[in-house]
Amino acid sequence: MPAQKLKKTRANSTLSDVAKAAGVSASTASRALNGLAQKYRISETTERLVKESAERLGFRPSQVARSLRLQRTGLLGIVVPDLANPFFSAIAREVTVAAELGGFSAILADSGGSVKKERELIDQLQARHVESLVVCPVGLEFDHLAGAMQRGLPLVAVDRCQANSSLVQVTSDHLAGAKLAMQLLLENGHRRIGVLQGLPGTLPTELRRQGVRETLAQAGIPFDPQLVAGDQFSEQAGYHSARELLTTSPDLTALFAMSTPNAFGACRAASELGLRIPQDLSLLCFDDVAFVEFMKVPLTTIAQDVPELGRRAAKLVTEQMQTGNPPRKKMHKIPVKLMSRASVGKVPS
Amino acid sequence: MPAQKLKKTRANSTLSDVAKAAGVSASTASRALNGLAQKYRISETTERLVKESAERLGFRPSQVARSLRLQRTGLLGIVVPDLANPFFSAIAREVTVAAELGGFSAILADSGGSVKKERELIDQLQARHVESLVVCPVGLEFDHLAGAMQRGLPLVAVDRCQANSSLVQVTSDHLAGAKLAMQLLLENGHRRIGVLQGLPGTLPTELRRQGVRETLAQAGIPFDPQLVAGDQFSEQAGYHSARELLTTSPDLTALFAMSTPNAFGACRAASELGLRIPQDLSLLCFDDVAFVEFMKVPLTTIAQDVPELGRRAAKLVTEQMQTGNPPRKKMHKIPVKLMSRASVGKVPS
DNA sequence: GTGAAAGCGCTAACAA
DNA sequence: TTGTTAGCGCTTTCAC
Numbered sequence: 001m002p003a004q005k006l007k008k009t010r011a012n013s014t015l016s017d018v019a020k021a022a023g024v025s026a027s028t029a030s031r032a033l034n035g036l037a038q039k040y041r042i043s044e045t046t047e048r049l050v051k052e053s054a055e056r057l058g059f060r061p062s063q064v065a066r067s068l069r070l071q072r073t074g075l076l077g078i079v080v081p082d083l084a085n086p087f088f089s090a091i092a093r094e095v096t097v098a099a100e101l102g103g104f105s106a107i108l109a110d111s112g113g114s115v116k117k118e119r120e121l122i123d124q125l126q127a128r129h130v131e132s133l134v135v136c137p138v139g140l141e142f143d144h145l146a147g148a149m150q151r152g153l154p155l156v157a158v159d160r161c162q163a164n165s166s167l168v169q170v171t172s173d174h175l176a177g178a179k180l181a182m183q184l185l186l187e188n189g190h191r192r193i194g195v196l197q198g199l200p201g202t203l204p205t206e207l208r209r210q211g212v213r214e215t216l217a218q219a220g221i222p223f224d225p226q227l228v229a230g231d232q233f234s235e236q237a238g239y240h241s242a243r244e245l246l247t248t249s250p251d252l253t254a255l256f257a258m259s260t261p262n263a264f265g266a267c268r269a270a271s272e273l274g275l276r277i278p279q280d281l282s283l284l285c286f287d288d289v290a291f292v293e294f295m296k297v298p299l300t301t302i303a304q305d306v307p308e309l310g311r312r313a314a315k316l317v318t319e320q321m322q323t324g325n326p327p328r329k330k331m332h333k334i335p336v337k338l339m340s341r342a343s344v345g346k347v348p349s
Numbered sequence: 350m351p352a353q354k355l356k357k358t359r360a361n362s363t364l365s366d367v368a369k370a371a372g373v374s375a376s377t378a379s380r381a382l383n384g385l386a387q388k389y390r391i392s393e394t395t396e397r398l399v400k401e402s403a404e405r406l407g408f409r410p411s412q413v414a415r416s417l418r419l420q421r422t423g424l425l426g427i428v429v430p431d432l433a434n435p436f437f438s439a440i441a442r443e444v445t446v447a448a449e450l451g452g453f454s455a456i457l458a459d460s461g462g463s464v465k466k467e468r469e470l471i472d473q474l475q476a477r478h479v480e481s482l483v484v485c486p487v488g489l490e491f492d493h494l495a496g497a498m499q500r501g502l503p504l505v506a507v508d509r510c511q512a513n514s515s516l517v518q519v520t521s522d523h524l525a526g527a528k529l530a531m532q533l534l535l536e537n538g539h540r541r542i543g544v545l546q547g548l549p550g551t552l553p554t555e556l557r558r559q560g561v562r563e564t565l566a567q568a569g570i571p572f573d574p575q576l577v578a579g580d581q582f583s584e585q586a587g588y589h590s591a592r593e594l595l596t597t598s599p600d601l602t603a604l605f606a607m608s609t610p611n612a613f614g615a616c617r618a619a620s621e622l623g624l625r626i627p628q629d630l631s632l633l634c635f636d637d638v639a640f641v642e643f644m645k646v647p648l649t650t651i652a653q654d655v656p657e658l659g660r661r662a663a664k665l666v667t668e669q670m671q672t673g674n675p676p677r678k679k680m681h682k683i684p685v686k687l688m689s690r691a692s693v694g695k696v697p698s
Numbered sequence: 699g700t701g702a703a704a705g706c707g708c709t710a711a712c713a714a
Numbered sequence: 715t716t717g718t719t720a721g722c723g724c725t726t727t728c729a730c
Contacts, residue, residue, distance in 0.1 A: 012500075014707055025717045030709060041715055058500075063477045064416045065707030068722050073413060078457075083445060084656075089438035096432060096459050105473060108427075108457040110445050124454060126361075128412045151361075151407075235639075264643055290584075291640035294613055307433075363723055374701045379725060390699055414723030417706045 013057040021053040022046070029054075033061070067129065076104045076317065077125035079135040081113045086289065087306055088136055091158055094310025095134050102318055104131070111138060119144045126153065132317040134158060139202035142167065154320030156313045161203045161331070168320070170312045170332040174204045174286075177302040177336040178211025181256050181284050184300070184338065186219050189347035190254040190282060194245040196266060198233040198258040208258055208286065227252070230262065238265025246273055246281075253347045257285035260292070263299060278345030288339055298341035308334050362406040370402040371395070378403075382410070416478065425453045425666065426474035428484040430462045435638065436655055437485055440507060443659025444483050451667055453480070460487060468493045475502065481666040483507060488551035491516065503669030505662045510552045510680070517669075519661045519681040523553045523635075526651040526685040527560025530605050530633050533649070533687065535568050538696035539603040539631060543594040545615060547582040547607040557607055557635065576601070579611065587614025595622055595630075602696045606634035609641070612648060627694030637688055647690035657683050 019029035024046060031040050032050035067073040076099045080088040096106040107125060111118040115138045122144055132154040139160030145167055149155045161169040185193055195212055198205045213223045227249060229241035238261055246252060246269060257263040263285035275281045277297045288303030312332055320326055368378035373395060380389050381399035416422040425448045429437040445455040456474060460467040464487045471493055474482060481503040488509030494516055498504045510518040534542055544561055547554045562572045576598060578590035587606060591614055595601060606612035612634035624630045626646045637652030661681055669675055
């Protein structure tokens with residue numbers, strides 16, 4: 001611990017200070033302050049005396065000592081890849097609020113998108129004896145999560161899940177979302193559709209791609225892997241992949257972006273290439289943010305219910321803590337919704 | 350603590366388990382594991398033996414016990430009014446990352462904009478013996494912050510500060526920002542300028558209003574309090590105040606919004622009233638978000654350096670922990686920047 | 699080179 | 715109705 005050398009926390013007054021001030025033993029003081037006066041038939045005088053002394057000394061029971069004694073920390077851990085990303089901060093918020101409601105405090109950690117950091121953080125959190133863990137994994141490795149779970153730690157993974165896993169997971173219905181998106185494009189007559197994808201190897205990306213393929217297959221349209229580009233959820237990546245697709249395949253009439261930033265990048269590329277949306281190019285993206293309504297061309301999106309992802313995760317860890325067992329149902333899919341706006345139009349005939 | 354009744358944390362293997370497995374005493378095991386083998390001249394054999402045993406048992410030293418013994422928790426607290434707000438989550442992120450870098454873990458708490466909740470949370474965090482505290486106060490009361498500081502807790506307040514306070518504070522240069530905004534509008538010939546303000550009584554709002562008044566005064570333009578409306582930083586509030594101002598004072602040619610959501614609300618109101626931006630109405634707002642570039646009319650903004658607010662706060666608490674003293678300089682102003690885009694135009698002549 | 703013992707602040711069995 | 719005692723898991727004197 002690099003924090004080693006620093007100055008120690010100023011000592012507060014302790015329970016025994018209070019006891020001394022009130023002229024009673026530590027146990028009596030403890031009982032009086034914890035509302036056990038009834039149960040132990042402590043005299044009203046004593047109780048009041050103790051409480052007054054505590055008040056006067058500004059006594060705050062040390063949660064550290066309490067945790068050690070009770071073997072319960074009242075701590076819940078959250079790990080996200082990037083707290084500055086509204087998607088993750090919304091999840092973090094819901095979990096934090098739920099935790100506070102349940103009398104827990106939330107330790108929040110930012111893995112910065114690195115699996116290595118994620119491992120370290122999860123280790124640290126276990127050392128701190130968090131009583132449960134909500135993690136939005138970077139999404140490429142899961143053994144450390146499984147490990148923590150096997151040690152008996154209630155854990156739920158959110159968003160970037162793992163297929164066929166014993167982990168408790170909650171994520172949006174990416175498959176259905178991608179199908180919804182593609183169906184809308186097909187209904188509007190589009191046949192050559194480009195896909196701007198996110199981080200490959202993560203379940204959201206893979207499932208969405210599967211949705212694309214299945215919808216095309218059902219419509220009897222061959223899937224052209226040439227029309228898929230990109231490897232990140234960022235604006236930059238969206239821009240470059242869009243430019244690439246639009247120049248190598250000028251017959252494209254629509255673009256399906258896997259994230260809002262990807263779509264913004266696509267907008268930029270389109271405007272540089274002199275393509276108007278939706279007249280020359282339809283655009284549709286996964287994820288919905290408040291701002292898209294105010295865009296030049298309001299974006300049609302597949303909206304995830306982000307707060308619900310967080311709430312469900314919180315509910316699942318809470319239940320595990322209460323029952324002591326992981327839920328029977330492992331994979332929790334949260335429905336998505338098509339938000340139809342102006343960026344998708346009929347294919348130019 | 351409502352969390353009382355739940356199941357206790359599964360016990361991990363402890364130091365004495367490791368010691369037993371290695372056939373040494375707890376003290377030796379502790380020293381070997383903490384890299385004090387040199388200092389205590391522990392034999393290499395013993396050291397390796399201990400480390401192997403620890404490894405084999407999956408030993409993770411209990412931070413709880415450690416904290417109690419060392420009187421140091423390695424915990425830092427962060428309190429924000431709304432983690433779902435990108436402004437605060439960006440700050441939280443910077444502080445969290447800085448904390449992790451310094452070997453600390455961050456406990457994050459969401460006050461939901463309630464002073465009462467804020468008080469409770471700060472109490473809880475002190476009971477948990479956080480070693481320092483970064484808080485984005487709701488902004489209307491500060492005594493509990495001053496109190497925590499006087500107990501010797503390194504504390505810095507971010508954003509919603511208090512004038513003439515002994516608190517260590519970091520906030521944007523709201524006054525300069527508002528002046529920048531007003532100057533731009535004046536340069537473009539605007540004389541009747543409406544102001545959509547945020548939560549009254551908070552320093553950001555008050556300072557920005559002051560900036561408005563001073564700039565007008567300097568230009569010899571009378572300040573008309575009728576042209577100020579609003580009481581929140583939300584889209585709703587912006588919409589209603591904008592409608593109100595634009596209908597009661599149809600001679601307005603520009604609107605200065607104190608937040609991005611306020612500005613979005615104003616956009617909605619303007620479009621409903623058939624006012625085009627910037628031809629009929631110029632619009633300018635405080636705060637810059639990535640999205641404004643993609644708006645129908647890209648917004649001219651006063652950009653706060655939000656990450657820097659967080660980083661500076663983190664630096665200030667860290668220094669306080671190291672030196673044990675609050676910094677001499679109390680108020681830290683972070684510069685703002687004018688981002689000129691399309692939403693401000695010449696006044697129609 | 700290593701161990702025994704004390705103690706961080708609290709709670710809970712047991713005793714009175 | 716209250717006090718004594720032990721112990722949560724760890725570090726650190728002090729002793730050998």
